Amino acid sequence: MHELYTKLKQYFPLGELIEQRDNLAFITLKQEQLRPVILHLRDKENYTHLVLLTAVDWLEDNIFQLTYLLSNRANATDIGLRVMISRDSASMESIHDIWPTAATYQRELREMFGIDFPDSPRVNDDFILEGWNDIPPYRRDFDTLKYSEQTFSQRPGRETKDPAEHMKQKLYPDGA
Amino acid sequence: MQFEWIQIPYALLTLSIIINFGLLMNAFVAKIGARVGRRVGIPIYQNYIDLIKNYGLRSSITHGVMFYLGPVFRLTGGIGLLMFVPTIYGSVMFSNFSFAGDLILALYFIFFGTLGMALGAGESGHPHAAIGVSRGLSQVTMAELPLALAVFSIALQYNTLSVTEIVAAQQGGVLNWTLFTNPLAVVAAMLSFLGSVMRPPFDVVLAPQEIPIGPPTEYHSSYLALMQTNRVIFPIAKMVIFMNLFFGGADNWPVFFVKIFMIYMFAVFIGVVFPRFRVEQSIRWFLIWAVPIGILAVIVV
Amino acid sequence: MKEELEKRIIKGPDGLEFEVEPLRDYYCEAPPTVMPAAYSKIVEDLFNWARSESIWILGFGTGCGAIEMRPLMTPRFDAYRFGVQWRPTPRQSNLFVISGYLSVKTLKRVIRSYEQMQNPKYVVGLGSCTINGGMYWDSYNTIKRLDQYLPVDLYIAGCMPRPEALLQGFADLKKLIRSGKAEGANEYAEKFEWYKANQKKVINDWDMPDYNW
Numbered sequence: 001m002h003e004l005y006t007k008l009k010q011y012f013p014l015g016e017l018i019e020q021r022d023n024l025a026f027i028t029l030k031q032e033q034l035r036p037v038i039l040h041l042r043d044k045e046n047y048t049h050l051v052l053l054t055a056v057d058w059l060e061d062n063i064f065q066l067t068y069l070l071s072n073r074a075n076a077t078d079i080g081l082r083v084m085i086s087r088d089s090a091s092m093e094s095i096h097d098i099w100p101t102a103a104t105y106q107r108e109l110r111e112m113f114g115i116d117f118p119d120s121p122r123v124n125d126d127f128i129l130e131g132w133n134d135i136p137p138y139r140r141d142f143d144t145l146k147y148s149e150q151t152f153s154q155r156p157g158r159e160t161k162d163p164a165e166h167m168k169q170k171l172y173p174d175g176a
Numbered sequence: 177m178q179f180e181w182i183q184i185p186y187a188l189l190t191l192s193i194i195i196n197f198g199l200l201m202n203a204f205v206a207k208i209g210a211r212v213g214r215r216v217g218i219p220i221y222q223n224y225i226d227l228i229k230n231y232g233l234r235s236s237i238t239h240g241v242m243f244y245l246g247p248v249f250r251l252t253g254g255i256g257l258l259m260f261v262p263t264i265y266g267s268v269m270f271s272n273f274s275f276a277g278d279l280i281l282a283l284y285f286i287f288f289g290t291l292g293m294a295l296g297a298g299e300s301g302h303p304h305a306a307i308g309v310s311r312g313l314s315q316v317t318m319a320e321l322p323l324a325l326a327v328f329s330i331a332l333q334y335n336t337l338s339v340t341e342i343v344a345a346q347q348g349g350v351l352n353w354t355l356f357t358n359p360l361a362v363v364a365a366m367l368s369f370l371g372s373v374m375r376p377p378f379d380v381v382l383a384p385q386e387i388p389i390g391p392p393t394e395y396h397s398s399y400l401a402l403m404q405t406n407r408v409i410f411p412i413a414k415m416v417i418f419m420n421l422f423f424g425g426a427d428n429w430p431v432f433f434v435k436i437f438m439i440y441m442f443a444v445f446i447g448v449v450f451p452r453f454r455v456e457q458s459i460r461w462f463l464i465w466a467v468p469i470g471i472l473a474v475i476v477v
Numbered sequence: 478m479k480e481e482l483e484k485r486i487i488k489g490p491d492g493l494e495f496e497v498e499p500l501r502d503y504y505c506e507a508p509p510t511v512m513p514a515a516y517s518k519i520v521e522d523l524f525n526w527a528r529s530e531s532i533w534i535l536g537f538g539t540g541c542g543a544i545e546m547r548p549l550m551t552p553r554f555d556a557y558r559f560g561v562q563w564r565p566t567p568r569q570s571n572l573f574v575i576s577g578y579l580s581v582k583t584l585k586r587v588i589r590s591y592e593q594m595q596n597p598k599y600v601v602g603l604g605s606c607t608i609n610g611g612m613y614w615d616s617y618n619t620i621k622r623l624d625q626y627l628p629v630d631l632y633i634a635g636c637m638p639r640p641e642a643l644l645q646g647f648a649d650l651k652k653l654i655r656s657g658k659a660e661g662a663n664e665y666a667e668k669f670e671w672y673k674a675n676q677k678k679v680i681n682d683w684d685m686p687d688y689n690w
Contacts, residue, residue: 128582129581129582129618130581130582130585130680130681130682131680131681131682132681133681134617137617137618142617144615144616144617145615147617148610148614148615148616148617148621151617151678151679152610152619152620152621152622152679153621153622153625153675154609154610154621154622155608155609155610155621155622157609158609158610158614160614210555210557213552214552215551215552215555215557215558216555216557216558217555217557217558218557218558218560218562219558219560222530222531222560225527225530225531225560226531228523228524228527228531229524229527229528229530229531229571232515232523232524232527232528233571233595233596233597234512234513234514234595234596234597234662235512235595235596235662236595237595392569393565393566393568394566394568395568395569396568396569396595397595400568400569
């Protein structure tokens with residue numbers, strides 16, 4: 001992994017390298033470096049498979065982290081490319097021309113996080129939700145409990161217990 | 177044969193015996209299938225309950241006139257087929273309305289129900305129904321060809337178009353059956369029989385897994401009950417013809433029940449052994465295997 | 478609403494222009510009516526007995542609970558011996574098993590399927606999720622009370638209930654049907670406005686007629 005990182009570093013300005021396992025590492029990138037790095041990895045380094053494209057909402061830092069996980073099937077190693085984009089009017093370049101499957105991921109991210117991918121096919125169509133009329137539900141400032149209490153009628157009489165406390169009470173009633 | 181009014185109650189009696197026998201036989205075959213899979217299976221009287229329930233549903237909707245007529249046509253096909261062939265040979269009570277040319281009429285009735293179903297299911301507007309019907313029509317048409325050839329063959333052989341006379345010619349020992357006097361025609365007809373009882377390998381018309389039950393998708397309540405009744409009558413009526421033409425007929429009810437059951441089990445056995453054909457495969461299969469045998473049967477005679 | 482469902486003018490192949498309104502043209506909009514029982518009590522009892530002994534389930538697994546229905550067909554549980562069968566089309570089914578959580582998107586399909594079933598029809602809610610939301614109690618996308626949207630005859634509690642619980646549920650449902658208490662379809666027709674209002678409250682893009690059999 002280190003070899004690959006140093007090799008890549010000759011061509012591209014890269015962020016830090018996080019080695020999770022022998023065969024899994026993450027590299028943080030600038031937004032505009034993503035496409036050339038992906039193309040290089042796909043065409044020169046045999047990372048031909050897009051495993052997934054997902055997002056993390058870092059609400060406190062006001063950024064979205066996009067993770068592009070690529071896989072090299074020949075030597076069974078995965079490399080994750082992390083791109084940080086701003087949460088305000090979040091938008092990212094589409095990679096559906098590199099891997100057509102990416103369009104589906106981008107549609108999902110558009111619906112669940114509200115991240116826009118201009119020019120991605122059908123990106124504005126409904127993906128899972130139908131007729132959603134609130135802020136995208138996977139954003140952390142969306143309060144699912146409040147939304148569900150407002151939208152759906154609840155059956156009265158439901159109690160909620162903290163599982164840890166409840167089991168402690170049950171197993172050790174005398175507080176031992 | 178002279179028409180007499182007493183024939184009508186006699187024919188109704190035949191019909192009721194056939195319906196009861198068919199309901200029990202279908203449940204029995206389902207039960208055998210379940211036991212093979214180590215299940216207990218449906219109760220033997222389950223088909224009666226299903227019938228009562230479907231007749232007893234409160235609401236039903238229609239998609240148009242042909243939607244009504246579809247099951248009626250189909251039932252007419254089944255009952256008509258049964259009514260115009262002698263059920264029990266030599267019995268005045270159960271000869272029904274058989275007459276000199278009844279073989280041709282029977283051939284027509286075999287196809288009649290399918291056509292009615294095509295019109296009715298087409299009107300229901302469900303895509304699965306349309307797919308099922310187009311599959312069904314092409315397959316039944318193809319399966320009909322060897323049967324027609326076999327029937328020509330034995331009509332030439334016995335020089336008659338009356339089922340009663342064909343049965344009469346087969347009396348007096350097992351070796352007089354068409355099965356032994358004209359084996360090629362019997363083989364062709366039995367292969368054709370496989371194609372029209374809607375059991376595997378030729379059940380792609382109903383194909384429960386891919387086009388949920390095909391033509392009857394939109395049928396419910398009383399319509400469905402009518403079609404269930406027909407599904408009971410029609411195969412038996414068909415098997416009555418086969419029994420009469422090829423297996424010496426039956427001169428009393430026990431022999432009748434045993435022979436019908438054996439003919440049905442032939443299709444069931446084939447069905448559990450072989451996987452399902454697609455339509456183009458089954459058409460090719462009929463063209464390659466059944467039709468040449470049928471032609472050969474005509475030539476040999 | 479999807480584009481193909483909107484009212485528009487179409488030019489036919491023969492050059493004639495005509496107006497289509499898919500929501501009106503393809504479905505019937507008459508609301509359901511209360512269907513009276515058979516006139517004679519004996520006949521109705523016979524029918525109720527037949528209905529209870531011949532339960533046809535709509536093969537529509539709405540949630541994770543659908544996995545508990547499959548073992549019922551296998552030799553170990555074999556629901557067929559109780560007269561329970563699966564039908565692939567709502568037209569021929571009598572029982573709708575809501576198997577587990579019901580997302581809003583699925584609810585829309587469930588309502589359409591339910592309305593295509595023929596009177597009398599029964600609904601069984603399977604698992605805690607249909608009762609009070611279960612483990613999806615704070616989810617933004619699943620309904621919490623099934624009986625707000627469809628008339629439920631019976632709940633089977635558990636997360637998930639085992640196939641044995643389902644068999645017991647069928648036995649209880651049979652008792653309900655036989656005693657003539659399972660009149661969900663008529664209840665739906667009576668309180669139609671209320672049910673529709675509840676359904677429309679959660680389904681935001683209502684792109685189907687109010688009653689689509």
